[in-house]
Amino acid sequence: MTAGRLLLIVPLAYLAIFFIYPLGSIFARSLGDESNFGFEPFSILLNDPYYLGRIWFTIWQAVVSTLLTLAIGLPAAFLFARYEFPGKTLLKAISSLPFVMPTIVVAMGFTALFGAQGLVNSALMTMFGLDNPPVRITNTLTIIFMAHAFYNYAIIVRIVSALWSNLDPNLEGSAKMLGAGSIQTFYHVTLPLLLPAIISASLLSFAFSFTSFGVVLVLGGPEYSTLEVSIYELTAKLFRLPLAGALAIIQLGFTYFFLLLYSKFQEQSAVRVDLKPRESTSRHPTRWKEKIFVVAIILMLLTLLSPLVALVVRWITLDGGFATNQMANLFSDDRGSYFHLSPVTIIWNSLRFALITVAISLIIGTIISYTITNVNRRWRNLSDALVMLPLGVSAVTLGFGYIIALGRPPIDLRGSWLILVIAHSLVAYPFVIRSLLPVLKGMNSNLREAAAVLGANPARVFLLVELPLIAPALLVGATFAFAVSMGEFGASLILVRVEFTTMPVAIFRFLGLPGTANLGMALGMSCLLMVVVSLGFIAIERFRYKGIGGF
Amino acid sequence: MPLLCVSDLRKAYGDVSAVDGVSFSADEGELLCLLGPSGCGKTTMLRVLAGLDEPDSGTITFDGREINHLPPQQRDFGLMFQDLALFPHMDVFSNVAFGLRMQKLPSSQVEKRVEELLALVELGDYSHRKVHELSGGERQRVALVRSLAPAPKLLMFDEPLGSLDRALRESLQSQVHKILKEVGLTSIYVTHDRDEAFTMADRLIFMNHGQIIQTGSPEETISAPADGFVARTLGFKNILAGVVLEDGPMLKLDCPIGVISANKRPGINTPRGSVQTILIDEKAVSVSNDSANEINSFQGVITERVFRGYHYELRVKINGGELYCHAPLESREVPSEINQPVSICVDAPSIRFLDSDE
Structure with missing residues (x-):
């Protein structure tokens, strides 16, 4: 129990630095500067x-x-x-x-x-x-x-x-x-x-x-x-x-x-x-x-x-084209490039940010979920708050907070792709908690105890009994986190640097540029995003438990 | 020296004291039944013994060694949960093999032992069934052999047969009893069902409000229940309180149904004016038409009649109280219709005195 509480410091510190501090900075900024405070x-x-x-x-x-x-x-x-x-x-x-x-x-x-x-x-x-x-x-x-x-x-x-x-x-x-x-x-x-x-x-x-x-x-x-x-x-x-x-x-x-x-x-x-x-x-x-x-x-x-x-x-019929043509356009390096970034780089950006987001969200979400399930009721009430906090803050606000809080010492993440991944993980981790909590709460504690009585030490109880039972929920949470990161638009638009452009941001930029080629690029990337996200969700549908849909 | 010694054990959850100073012991190979209503502390008792909860005070010694703080996985005990707690993501084989694998037995031995055990409960062909494909009775048997598999030194049962229908429950009871006796396993069986306890137990332990009220063999307890609680748990219904009117070898008591004469139990103190609790066996109450003027005769009215297979059970209102008694099914002399007046006679020597109730 005490080890569990120590572990809780990780997510709490993460939230304090990357959530509370930026929001506090927004509030401070809204009161003006020293000369004009009020x-x-x-x-x-x-x-x-x-x-x-x-x-x-x-x-x-x-x-x-x-x-x-x-x-x-x-x-x-x-x-x-x-x-x-x-x-x-x-x-x-x-x-x-x-x-x-x-x-x-x-x-x-x-x-x-x-x-x-x-x-x-x-x-x-x-x-x-x-x-x-x-x-x-x-x-x-x-x-x-x-x-x-x-x-x-x-x-x-x-x-x-x-x-x-x-x-x-x-x-x-x-x-x-x-x-x-x-x-x-x-x-x-x-x-x-x-x-x-x-x-x-x-x-x-x-x-x-x-x-x-x-x-x-x-x-x-x-x-x-x-x-x-x-x-x-x-x-x-x-x-x-x-x-x-x-x-x-x-x-x-x-x-x-x-x-x-x-x-x-x-x-x-x-x-x-x-x-x-x-x-x-x-x-x-x-x-x-x-x-x-x-x-x-x-x-x-x-x-x-x-x-x-x-x-x-x-997308397919644009400009009298065919699917193969459009696909070739999307993955070509020279056509429709935006700020000299090839579409492949943009797609790769989205993918790797999403994967890192998934990892962070799983770690934070799992620690919080376990602590919430295992500690007493007074602490348990924190759960909703912890889940709700980032949900209640719009993505644009979060991005805005990062600009004013994390762009100067003590924490200067300007120009780092970390800032994007952190923003994504804050939007994504509540989904991990939402999928995991019902399963953890619903898990018959007798199962753990039965394993212990049969001679399993706590590590083996987790590995042999708990992990197999929560694996589907973890997968659902991971898929949500992945989709959230892939599609995140508001915070990315505010925070993004050209070299770390993600697909949603690129789509928006392409829309603002003239020409069929740019429209084709926007449509093509939208299709790609849609397909990636859909495949993930259709694949996990069978793992879904009652009550863990979106929420 | 007994194998298991529990002395002055206490365990509270918050302000609620679940086990409140319990002491008992179990000999090797003995089958104990903990009997009591739900919430009496039986389950807590088992959890503390299993090591799932730690006692607040008191000691548990097993085989001469104090084990208060030993974690459950190091106790070599078995526990069959009320809801069985079969692992839903494993098949029957893996469930039964779990404890053996924890002992790091080579897989050939695990396989052999699991097959033997499954055969023992006639589930030889069920190795690869999923848990949710089993019927209630099959699950109970899987859970039973899962707890037997690692050869625990003490096996505990937490009302494991509660959810089954009567016929299945009875057949499993004798099956479990037979297996336990064959293996010679020391066991503690928790139940609230008297008949189940009679089937299983060498010795009964009656618990109420976290305390032990009485221990003894089924025969001992049924012939001399300690108090009203034990008597009621054993199925007795006629438990009356009466004020002593006349002390002596033949006591006269003022009860709600009227004045009753009873043979005094040797060695108890029954001064005039004291309140005594008495137990009247239903079978010691006779019913008839004619109002005889014998000792302990009462006039009453039948208020309820329940068919019990071999006889009727009648509930008879007498003055301010009531008595339950048996009436033969087909008899001209004995009335058994509701609202019919009857004459009741209580056999004085068979009246027993109990400790004051609760």
């Missing part, structure tokens, strides 16, 4: 109608996005919880993909589908002989809402269907035996039992829409910017650091408030209802109404994937 930046922001407008916009776009997300997510959650159909496992795996997609890939997908030269418009123009694209939703709110819903509905599906599928159907059955109709049963029995899960999933989806960066930056255009985009512009373009700091603190306040609510409801969603093993709660649809419902929702889920499909189609 809350002036805050009063500037709160008296400026532009920034007040940003705050208001950020809130209401997140509300609308969340409502749309719920409208898509709840029927799908019901489908996965209660019905069996061929291809269910695969469909479930595929429909979780949007959540783990890098934001920049999602944004590219929507551009490829709905952009002026996107698939929908070119199809309509050819079909009806139009001269102008009829669907104009890029740079509108509509496409932002759609992208957010696309991005977040998997959260609703995961969290709600996990609880739903474990609800004893006999509860609904007994309500019906007592004379309740289908709607009454849903309203009086099912909904109240699911409500904590629905609320916690909604809050999480809200928090993600609230800090949305890549989607808004690429799809929203200059007219719509969230707080996150404003912080980025103040930091990277206008260099008004005290204002950026104050705005980051305001945003932080909001996200922590919502995440606090989230974790409160999440606790409750582990209601002490009779949970049935999943197999017994779902069945094949039998009546016509059920069959139509199942087919309709499956079609909806497949349609939702169209931006990702559009991405591939648009």
